[in-house]
Amino acid sequence: MKEKVLIFDTTLRDGEQSPGASLNLQEKVEIARQLEKLNVDIIEAGFPASSPLQFEAVRHVGDESGKIVAALCRAMENDIKSAHDALRNARYPRIHTFISTSDIHIMGKFGHERYGKTLAEKQRSILKMAVDAVRYAKTFTDDIEFSAEDAGRTDPAYLAEIIEAVIEAGATTVNIPDTTGYTWPSEFGKKIADLKQRVTNIDQAVISVHCHNDLGLAVANTLSSIENGARQAECSINGIGERAGNASLEEIVMGLKVRSDLHDFYTDIVTEEIYNTSRMVSSFTGLIIQPNKAIVGDNAFAHESGIHQDGMLKNRQTYEVMTPESVGVPQTTIVLGRHSGKHGLQARLSSLGYKVTGEELEKVYERFLSVADKKKEIYDDDLRVLMGDELNKPLEPLELDYLHVNSGTASIPTATVRIRAKGNTYEESSTGDGPVDACFRAIERALSLGSLLYSYSVRSTTAGRQALGEATVRLKDGKHLFTGRGVSTDIIEASAKAYLQALSLRQDAEENENNNTIDNGI
Numbered sequence: 001m002k003e004k005v006l007i008f009d010t011t012l013r014d015g016e017q018s019p020g021a022s023l024n025l026q027e028k029v030e031i032a033r034q035l036e037k038l039n040v041d042i043i044e045a046g047f048p049a050s051s052p053l054q055f056e057a058v059r060h061v062g063d064e065s066g067k068i069v070a071a072l073c074r075a076m077e078n079d080i081k082s083a084h085d086a087l088r089n090a091r092y093p094r095i096h097t098f099i100s101t102s103d104i105h106i107m108g109k110f111g112h113e114r115y116g117k118t119l120a121e122k123q124r125s126i127l128k129m130a131v132d133a134v135r136y137a138k139t140f141t142d143d144i145e146f147s148a149e150d151a152g153r154t155d156p157a158y159l160a161e162i163i164e165a166v167i168e169a170g171a172t173t174v175n176i177p178d179t180t181g182y183t184w185p186s187e188f189g190k191k192i193a194d195l196k197q198r199v200t201n202i203d204q205a206v207i208s209v210h211c212h213n214d215l216g217l218a219v220a221n222t223l224s225s226i227e228n229g230a231r232q233a234e235c236s237i238n239g240i241g242e243r244a245g246n247a248s249l250e251e252i253v254m255g256l257k258v259r260s261d262l263h264d265f266y267t268d269i270v271t272e273e274i275y276n277t278s279r280m281v282s283s284f285t286g287l288i289i290q291p292n293k294a295i296v297g298d299n300a301f302a303h304e305s306g307i308h309q310d311g312m313l314k315n316r317q318t319y320e321v322m323t324p325e326s327v328g329v330p331q332t333t334i335v336l337g338r339h340s341g342k343h344g345l346q347a348r349l350s351s352l353g354y355k356v357t358g359e360e361l362e363k364v365y366e367r368f369l370s371v372a373d374k375k376k377e378i379y380d381d382d383l384r385v386l387m388g389d390e391l392n393k394p395l396e397p398l399e400l401d402y403l404h405v406n407s408g409t410a411s412i413p414t415a416t417v418r419i420r421a422k423g424n425t426y427e428e429s430s431t432g433d434g435p436v437d438a439c440f441r442a443i444e445r446a447l448s449l450g451s452l453l454y455s456y457s458v459r460s461t462t463a464g465r466q467a468l469g470e471a472t473v474r475l476k477d478g479k480h481l482f483t484g485r486g487v488s489t490d491i492i493e494a495s496a497k498a499y500l501q502a503l504s505l506r507q508d509a510e511e512n513e514n515n516n517t518i519d520n521g522i
């Protein structure tokens, strides 16, 4: 008999913990909608106690979603209460509480004497905190997940003891994270098999795994754990997450699907939605997908060498273990350009997962036309960039009124900018190490600011000489990160726009606590 593996998507929680990734509320809601289309089983929407914006995002996703929506919280009452409050109106709320169980975490993170002096004393305190947390969470909902953080490096006997105790207390899913991505597939598989042996009440809970990719083994470890009894896989789109990331959803799902000859497992993922979801997440987070990334990279279905092309022309199966169509890599038929109307645009946006109507459609169409005036054909990735831009609109944007850049092999790069802000105009010039640097310095001078630049990247969103350049600028101000994106066929203009957008969001945040940015806790 075939057995289902539940797909628990943590793109909006662990994925968003990726250094540099930041999503505003609308972007999170939009991604959650796309995850529903992808048909994941559980959406982990965030960590409500960590910031008001996280709380609001979880609340919005919970209010809207028809899926199980999980909220993460430490094993403490305030966090659990906050998770419950954020999920109050969710149709299927899941409280996901966690605490560290490995010796290294217990001794390193719970050093206070209030947890005890020796490792054994601290282990008792942690076990009690875990059980108390599950019992408290259970007063709010029946669907409780408990995670033993750093289970990958946890003593097997202690892990079994704590897992048995939390199931006894009411946990319905027990998650075994390889938090540091330390284990090997055979070792991790044995860990799951060992738990099934040792934990007497294990059949009362679903075994879940959550693997990190520090050694590049997250997907392999996940698949090995499934072979050994795990029935929920925690993963993220494009594998984004803390440090080297999480197990990638698309790789787990397609690994199971393509090699269904090896096992009896299945998922309910609508695999044709994988590509759209991947591109949306990349565009909103600014985390670029490496071209050779399995399943969703630009080169995943590209064949360069003659012998491969010859084989492909004769029979695609010679070099493809799955078809591009099976993961939704598009076969464009309608060409969008300056002659396209709102219906065509709306239909294409809808096929990409964006629900745009009424006034919003008017605004997107206006932006679409201004880009279409500069380039002949608008590709799907151009539209994704446009949508990312729309969703990240500052309340009071600093607008680029004028930009002139002088640069070349024999001249010092110089930029002049004129910026409009709240009815005033500011103009300045500066030299720099290159045209982008000159432009950023001119903006800082015009606005009398020091540099807050944290990172900068630029990429071409599509192929060809008329491709849109998408610049991403991140500013760091204390604990806060502000991400601006700018799009243009001219990459210097795109860079200036991105810088101004990030500065505008910072300005909004200063003026309004309820801002559009996410505290990444750095």
Ligand SMILES: CC(=O)SCCNC(=O)CCNC(=O)[C@H](O)C(C)(C)COP(=O)(O)OP(=O)(O)OC[C@H]1O[C@@H](n2cnc3c(N)ncnc32)[C@H](O)[C@@H]1OP(=O)(O)O
Pocket: 014, 017, 047, 049, 050, 051, 073, 074, 075, 076, 098, 099, 100, 109, 110, 149, 179, 242, 520, 521
């Ligand atoms: C493996 C993972 O991905 S875990 C999830 C990681 N996600 C996040 O951290 C979300 C973003 N984080 C935040 O916004 C903040 O860290 C907050 C709001 C959660 C906490 O902020 P602060 O109260 O300032 O605490 P800070 O983060 O500095 O330290 C963590 C505290 O929680 C304790 N703690 C850590 N994990 C747990 C847990 N699972 N259960 C109970 N207590 C815990 C630590 O021991 C430490 O306590 P201490 O202050 O008594 O030493």
Ligand SMILES: CC(C)C(=O)C(=O)O
Pocket: 014, 098, 147, 148, 149, 150, 175, 177, 178, 179, 180, 210, 212
């Ligand atoms: C909180 C848990 C699930 C986690 O993110 C980890 O251990 O990596």
